[in-house]
Amino acid sequence: MTLLLPAPALTPFVKQLWYADTPADAQVGREHILPTGQMHLVFRLAGAPLKVFDSANDQHGAVAREPVVGGPRASFYVKESGLAVSAIGVQLLPGAAMSLFGVSAAELAERHTPLSELWGAAGRSALDRIAQAGTPLAQLRVLECLLAERLPRIRAMHPAVAQLLSQPGQLTRIDTLVRDSRYSHRGFIALFREATGMSPKRYARLMRFRTVLARLRQQPGVALGALAQDAGYSDQAHMHREFRAFAGVTPRQYVQLDPVEANHLVLR
Numbered sequence: 001m002t003l004l005l006p007a008p009a010l011t012p013f014v015k016q017l018w019y020a021d022t023p024a025d026a027q028v029g030r031e032h033i034l035p036t037g038q039m040h041l042v043f044r045l046a047g048a049p050l051k052v053f054d055s056a057n058d059q060h061g062a063v064a065r066e067p068v069v070g071g072p073r074a075s076f077y078v079k080e081s082g083l084a085v086s087a088i089g090v091q092l093l094p095g096a097a098m099s100l101f102g103v104s105a106a107e108l109a110e111r112h113t114p115l116s117e118l119w120g121a122a123g124r125s126a127l128d129r130i131a132q133a134g135t136p137l138a139q140l141r142v143l144e145c146l147l148a149e150r151l152p153r154i155r156a157m158h159p160a161v162a163q164l165l166s167q168p169g170q171l172t173r174i175d176t177l178v179r180d181s182r183y184s185h186r187g188f189i190a191l192f193r194e195a196t197g198m199s200p201k202r203y204a205r206l207m208r209f210r211t212v213l214a215r216l217r218q219q220p221g222v223a224l225g226a227l228a229q230d231a232g233y234s235d236q237a238h239m240h241r242e243f244r245a246f247a248g249v250t251p252r253q254y255v256q257l258d259p260v261e262a263n264h265l266v267l268r
Contacts, residue, residue, distance in 0.1 A: 001018055001019065001020045002018065002019040002020075002136045002137065002140065003016050003017070003018050004016065004017040004018070004137070004140045004141075004144070005017075006144065006147075007144060007148065009148060009151060010144065010147055010148060010151075012093070012095065012099075012157075013092060013093055013095060013096035013099055013100060013147075014090055014091070014092060014093065014096065014147065015038065015091040015092065015093050016090075016091050017088075017089070017090050017091075017140050017143055017144060018088065018089055018090075018091070018140075019086075019087075019088045019136040019137075019139060019140055020085075020086070020087055020088075021085075021086050022047075022084065022085045022086075022087070023084055024082065024083055024084040025081070025082035025083075026082075027082055028080065028081070028082035028083055029080075029081050029082050029266060029267060029268075030053065030078050030079065030080060030081060030266075030267050031078070031079060031081040031264050031265055031266040031267060032076040032077075032078060032247060032248045032249070032264075032265040032267065033076060033077050033078075033079055033263060033264060033265075034076050034213070034246065034247050034262070034263040034264075034265060035072075035073040035074060035075055035076060035206055035209075035246055036091075036210065036263060037072060037094070037196065037198075037203060037206050037207065037210070038072065038091055038092055038093060038094070039069060039070060039071055039072050039092040039096060039097060039105065039108065039197070040069070040070040040089055040090065040091055040092065041067065041068075041069050041070075041089055041090040041092065041115065042067065042068055042070065042087055042088075042089040042090075043067040043087060043088050043089060043126070043127050043130055043143070044067075044085060044086070044087045045086040045087060045088060045127075045130070045131055045139075046084075046085070046086040047083060047084045047085035047086055047087075048080070048083040048084075048085060049063050049064055049065045050063070050064040050068065050079065050080075050112070051063050051064075051079060051080040052064070052077060052078065052079045052080075052112065053077075053078040053079070053080075054078075055078070056078065058078075061080065064112055064114070066114050066115065066116060066123075066124070066127070067114070067115040067116075067123065067126060067127055068112040068113060068114055068115060069101065069108055069112070069113045069115060069118060070112050071097075071105065071107075071108030071109045071110060071111055071112070071113065071197055072094075072105055072108070072109050072110075072196060072197035072198060073109065073110055074109075074110070074198055074202050074205075074206060074246075075245055075246055075248075076246060076247055076248045076265070078248075081264075081266055088130060088136070088139055088140065088143060090143065090147065094157065094161075094165055094195045094196045095157030095161075095162070095195045097194075097195075097197070098157075098194065098195075099150070099151070100147060100150045100151075101118040101119070101150075102118065103118065104193070104194040104195075104197075105193070105194065105195060105196055105197035106193045106194055106197050106198075108197060109197035109198060110197075119150075122146075122149075126146055129142055129146065130142050130143055130146075157195045158191045158194075158195070160183065160188065160191065161191050161192050161195045161196075164177055164192070164200070165195070165196075174200045174201060174204065177200075188200075205242060205246075206246065208231055208232060208233075208242070209242060209243060209246045209247075211231055212227060212231050212239065212243060212251065213247075213254075213262060214262075215227055215230075215231075216251060216254060216255055217262055220255045220258075224236050224239070224240075224251055224252070227239070227251075239251065247265065248265070249265065
């Protein structure tokens with residue numbers, strides 16, 4: 001995988017740009033894509049189109065044959081895996097939706113949206129512009145330029161929300177933060193949802209899950225009871241319920257599956 005940090009003008013909105021060549025596996029299967037609290041913009045340059053499934057019982061799935069924006073999610077989604085694919089994309093930060101796509105994150109949440117629905121003709125031509133660049137690094141630079149072209153539409157994230165997101169440990173004090181912001185509870189929730197696609201409490205639960213996920217990657221043998229306590233869950237059963245809701249598996253099953261990439265959980 002080739003990674004590129006964004007130009008300074010894009011740093012408030014873009015975490016990183018990436019290019020990946022994924023070889024074919026011996027068997028085509030499915031994988032859980034775990035929630036990060038962030039959005040993604042993805043272009044498939046070669047290979048099979050993106051195919052996602054509503055559930056484990058969905059035998060047909062839905063195929064995306066053009067670039068898509070993956071909105072913020074509060075749980076995992078299922079996609080086809082095992083096919084050879086070349087793709088390029090962007091990992092986006094909270095607040096990017098309105099600035100780069102002209103809609104709130106809440107409007108994009110829990111689904112994949114064709115880029116052409118957001119950028120019109122520019123979205124339809126973007127894939128060709130990237131593909132014609134040749135090398136992966138050149139393609140990343142073209143994608144960076146495409147994003148920079150949207151910046152005149154900037155509408156910055158509200159300072160009250162930006163302050164909260166800069167201190168994720170404070171998300172557990174949501175009622176206090178709402179009061180200190182001098183907004184009504186409903187008004188503050190609306191601002192937060194516009195930036196992140198979910199409520200502060202849901203976002204806080206997701207960030208706690210991400211903390212547990214990182215700890216399991218670093219210490220696969222950690223005692224789950226201690227991990228639950230350290231992460232602020234009421235007990236180990238509470239952590240198991242939350243983890244399964246976000247990942248579709250329990251913490252121990254996640255460790256046993258031992259995914260190569262933290263957020264791509266191939267089902268065996």
